[in-house]
Amino acid sequence: MHLEAQILEMHAITNDVYSMTLQCPGVADSAQPGQFVHVAVAQPGSTDPLLRRPLSICDADRSKGTVELVFRIVGRGTRLLAGRQASERIDLMGPIGTGFRRPRPGRVPLVVAGGIGIAPLHFLCRALLSVGVSPYVIAGFSTRSDMILVDRLVRYGAKVQVITEDGSFGLAGKVTEYIERAAQEINSHSHGEVELYACGPLGMINSVREWCLETGVFGQVSLESRMACGTGACLGCVLRVITASGEERYERVCVDGPVFDVRRIVTC
Amino acid sequence: MHLEAQILEMHAITNDVYSMTLQCPGVADSAQPGQFVHVAVAQPGSTDPLLRRPLSICDADRSKGTVELVFRIVGRGTRLLAGRQASERIDLMGPIGTGFRRPRPGRVPLVVAGGIGIAPLHFLCRALLSVGVSPYVIAGFSTRSDMILVDRLVRYGAKVQVITEDGSFGLAGKVTEYIERAAQEINSHSHGEVELYACGPLGMINSVREWCLETGVFGQVSLESRMACGTGACLGCVLRVITASGEERYERVCVDGPVFDVRRIVTC
Amino acid sequence: MSCTVDARVDLSVDIAGVKLKNPVMVASGTFGFGTEYAAYMDVSRLGAIVTKGLTLQPRTGNPPPRIWETPAGMLNSIGLQNPGIDAYLEHHLPALRAFKVPVIANVCGDTVKEYAEIARRLECHEGADAIEVNISCPNVERGGIAFGSDPRSAVAVVEAVKRATSLPVIVKLTPNVTDIAEIARACEGAGADALSLVNTLLGMAIDIYRMRPALGNVFGGLSGPAIRPVAVRMVWQVREAVDLPLIGMGGIASFEDALEFILAGASAVAVGSGTFADPACAIRVIDGIGQYMANNGFERVSHMVGLAHKCR
């Protein structure tokens, strides 16, 4: 779908993270956790920046027909977006991509979020909770003032453990240091087998992948890549994957992903 | 001077003409009628549109330290400017250029404005009135809804005759058809010799030039040209002029103009 | 917008015997095999679809990162990732044909023989309505210099492809040459039926925080509005050098941009990176050209082609 959506609400969550809520029933209706929208950032009449920016769907409300994006300012595209105001319209394509597969019956989702990577996982958790599945979330941030979306997850009923690198809130350290402990806790309490869901910086994804491969836990990670088309046409956003038959090839993060089974990732 | 000025007020005068008032004492202090400012139009972080846009100083108030620009949306640069809002800051260079020479003592200024060309002439008229010189203005517009700045000029005490092409207000026709009549009126009333000041579309400028050359009236016109630097460095905005010694050469509209003695113009 | 267009305006064009209902194609490599954009726009409205570059064998393409944004443009180093000519014929062609839009197969080879072999397979399997020969590819037998940067290599490819097929042969020129007119004349002499120009400008970017080239492949092709002035200039120069129909491209993002190419001498145009910015770009271009023709009293596209040469 390609449309102009009206911005209903726009506010800063932290210093550099913004929440933008859009009126777009079509997207809200069909959005799946892990999918994203591809957003035009240039001013009308300007061809710079030329390309759209992919942003995960952080929340979708079918009854209201709204979609929420939560994004961090890292460059000029996100800075331009942060300058947009409620009642303005924004050009977007979506929902795009292959999202998260729901856990198999009886499995317990362990959700590992790093920084702004919590955005798509927020939508995933809401969707899981709405069908009675209770995720266990470990969410890492650099410091307490970077913490986002945790309060909302807790409110919906998710169990959330916050980890900050500087120990200013919750446990101290890196989120990946706590995966094993979280998995054991899940096992001891619920006796359910764990399935892992993750999104965050590359270093975190790599640790998550290794842990999954070592423990045999089924893991899905949402990955990023620089994108042009967002439709699968340009082959620009590819990731090296290993197929079931053991052969390596490039797959498109935009439509074959952005969510990948960790076992298929070669390098990222 | 190169500075960031705060937008104090921004409003639409007509459908496509905007007034922008800026807080910039430095520019207001030294601005002369006929000078312009060179305004950055791209969003910060965008390199498109690359170049600044020249806009005449339509009014300057030294006591308040403000400068007013009045511009028409004709393309993407002016459209971007029209989207700016009060309290935002705007990057500008100026005041730039060689403005209007005041009329010699005893002469009566006949001011000929075409459309948005009234902007620099508004500042000229105010400056003349403030030193006790009363200009006679003929201002042409396509139709009554395009009429701008006339009420203000009248309020300050200028004598203004409006001409609309469709006759929807004032006299009907082109402003240039009324120059002769206005000159005669001035002669019969004030017995002062006329000096002409003009700004407007090329066709109008050409007619004004011919009339001045035929009648021997001293005329100054403010001209437009596509500009890059606005400082005289790039030689991009040149106009073919004829020098006192009869030789032809290119002069820069940005610093040698934008106001030229009609006798010096070869083609425009 | 299209509904307001004067009924007398005829947007159809004929490029080397291929009839297009309007002069607006989508450029090779920017529209996959046609289906990728079907959810975002009405593909059947296009004048033609040019496929991603096809090679004889499947290609895995270059290592990522493959995309880097630049001012009003982008670099890509896809490296001709494609499933190969056979998989194209079997898996992609049927869906592509379903749009009922002329299909132009963009082809590339390491050697002259490879080009000819792909052309042969395309013809005998009815794999395209015309062939666009991408001569920007490195000539493996001649030290990797692009076929299109040397008139003799270009001629060799064009002659071989012409012998191998009776389909119309469009030769797509690379802009990375000193004298584009010389290459164009050589291709015309070798029997090309039309010329496409331009392919991407060779460029690169440095990631200053990682202190290394931004693209995995170091070099990439620059496309998008940034390159339009170079592309329009080359269409203008080639128009003065040859009599072949030209397909203009390079930075088209609006109907105004497309008209620059047409007035400079292009009989048709292609939208490339513009589609990434706006999937409806080609549709806007089609409607805008129609409107411009109605406003300016042009009944046929051909009446506008090259007009700016006369108005000098």
Place this chain on the structure above:
Amino acid sequence: MSCTVDARVDLSVDIAGVKLKNPVMVASGTFGFGTEYAAYMDVSRLGAIVTKGLTLQPRTGNPPPRIWETPAGMLNSIGLQNPGIDAYLEHHLPALRAFKVPVIANVCGDTVKEYAEIARRLECHEGADAIEVNISCPNVERGGIAFGSDPRSAVAVVEAVKRATSLPVIVKLTPNVTDIAEIARACEGAGADALSLVNTLLGMAIDIYRMRPALGNVFGGLSGPAIRPVAVRMVWQVREAVDLPLIGMGGIASFEDALEFILAGASAVAVGSGTFADPACAIRVIDGIGQYMANNGFERVSHMVGLAHKCR
């Protein structure tokens, strides 16, 4: 910003014997003769000033329009309007010298002899600290093809200028060639002391409402951020081809842009059209490079030059 820069950061560079206090110049033709921008910035902070192109006789230049904006760029067809070498020496040089900044005279000629004659006059009147030889000019004796698009013509100019002067000779290359490395090697062989690259890309635009070329001269030079990926690529290629110091330019509008050139192999950079967009551009670039060096532990500019080649 400059005050926060680590004291150990040394921005000075030496280009072919000319000592610059920092590696940031202003490019020929975009800064007049230095005084034009004095009201808008501190000219004395520049690493060097390159003059508008000088010819033996005064030139009136091309008919207007001479400027046309393009996406993230601009076309110009100034056509070398300049007062001639003698008027430069008499009227412009004194004010230029007053900035106490090295002056590089950009020169151009119709013939090899003209280039040599200008170089001679510059030396004997102490008209510059170095000469930048613009070989993008048309060679009138060879049918108007640019000196810089043919290695032999380039060599002829460089050799003649080297014989005519003992000032350092910087050769400014045109990007409108198939193989920039070939031209660079030829200039190195002919005795060039440094290379500047790139000059503008040949481009054009059509005014679709007037249905004619937008520029009075039809063709113009494309500059600005749009061309940066092409310029960085050429600096990279030339770095691998020659040992001369390189001055990189083409679309620099920020310190990040300048660092792309330095990491690709340029020992100094020049800001051109970027000054039109922001008169303080060069100053921002100087300060930003200093800050980047401090942040990343570079003590000298030379430690960064070409670094991206090693990190591959």
